Amino acid sequence: EPEVTQTPSHQVTQMGQEVILRCVPISNHLYFYWYRQILGQKVEFLVSFYNNEISEKSEIFDDQFSVERPDGSNFTLKIRSTKLEDSAMYFCASTSFRSPDTQYFGPGTRLTVL
Amino acid sequence: DAKTTQPPSMDCAEGRAANLPCNHSTISGNEYVYWYRQIHSQGPQYIIHGLKNNETNEMASLIITEDRKSSTLILPHATLRDTAVYYCIVRVAGGATNKLIFGTGTLLAVQP
Numbered sequence: 726e727p728e729v730t731q732t733p734s735h736q737v738t739q740m741g742q743e744v745i746l747r748c749v750p751i752s753n754h755l756y757f758y759w760y761r762q763i764l765g766q767k768v769e770f771l772v773s774f775y776n777n778e779i780s781e782k783s784e785i786f787d788d789q790f791s792v793e794r795p796d797g798s799n800f801t802l803k804i805r806s807t808k809l810e811d812s813a814m815y816f817c818a819s820t821s822f823r824s825p826d827t828q829y830f831g832p833g834t835r836l837t838v839l
Numbered sequence: 840d841a842k843t844t845q846p847p848s849m850d851c852a853e854g855r856a857a858n859l860p861c862n863h864s865t866i867s868g869n870e871y872v873y874w875y876r877q878i879h880s881q882g883p884q885y886i887i888h889g890l891k892n893n894e895t896n897e898m899a900s901l902i903i904t905e906d907r908k909s910s911t912l913i914l915p916h917a918t919l920r921d922t923a924v925y926y927c928i929v930r931v932a933g934g935a936t937n938k939l940i941f942g943t944g945t946l947l948a949v950q951p
Contacts, residue, residue: 729882758938760939767941767942767943768877768883768926768939768941769941770938770939770940773937773938781938783938814880816882816883818882818883825932826871826873826888826932827885827888828883828885828939829885830882830883830884831882832881832882833880833881833882
């Protein structure tokens with residue numbers, strides 16, 4: 726069964742450094758999302774992406790965040806200058822045009838900012 | 840999106856049915872009820888969704904009351920692998936760019 730994959734599984738970085746989290750959505754999916762979950766807290770929506778542009782973003786998704794679909798298969802989340810409070814699990818999700826009600830999530834990337 | 844209320848935790852014996860309730864008294868006519876679950880440290884997983892009729896798939900059944908103000912997710916024969924946080928989410932269907940708003944969910948602990 727096709728699945729969403731994410732790399733790396735764990736990323737450790739120093740405060741102020743840039744990080745890029747990578748996701749490969751399911752191949753025929755057209756809608757993409759990033760969510761994050763700080764340890765012990767709720768899963769929070771960050772951004773949705775369709776047709777090469779952002780559809781919606783949350784208050785969390787400020788100028789330090791950006792998303793890109795560089796090559797038709799990858800979907801990336803970049804944090805330009807990481808802060809301690811960016812430490813969290815980051816989940817990518819995708820949805821197909823035929824089944825827009827079902828979001829398929831990846832296993833997540835654990836980001837630790839030191 | 841309408842708000843949902845779920846108990847913070849529930850226990851269930853392995854092999855028995857797990858019935859997870861959800862209240863959504865302010866649900867609008869065009870909003871569906873979705874259930875996702877999150878096994879420890881993994882990404883959320885879609886289970887089922889419905890509008891007003893009861894729904895069943897290979898994972899679970901969804902029972903929605905006639906007034907649509909509450910629903911119950913039923914796992915017919917719970918296993919240890921069903922231990923997870925279960926989220927009840929209400930949102931308008933059909934919009935693929937619609938975000939999911941997760942609450943705190945119900946932690947279901949399946950006991951051997």
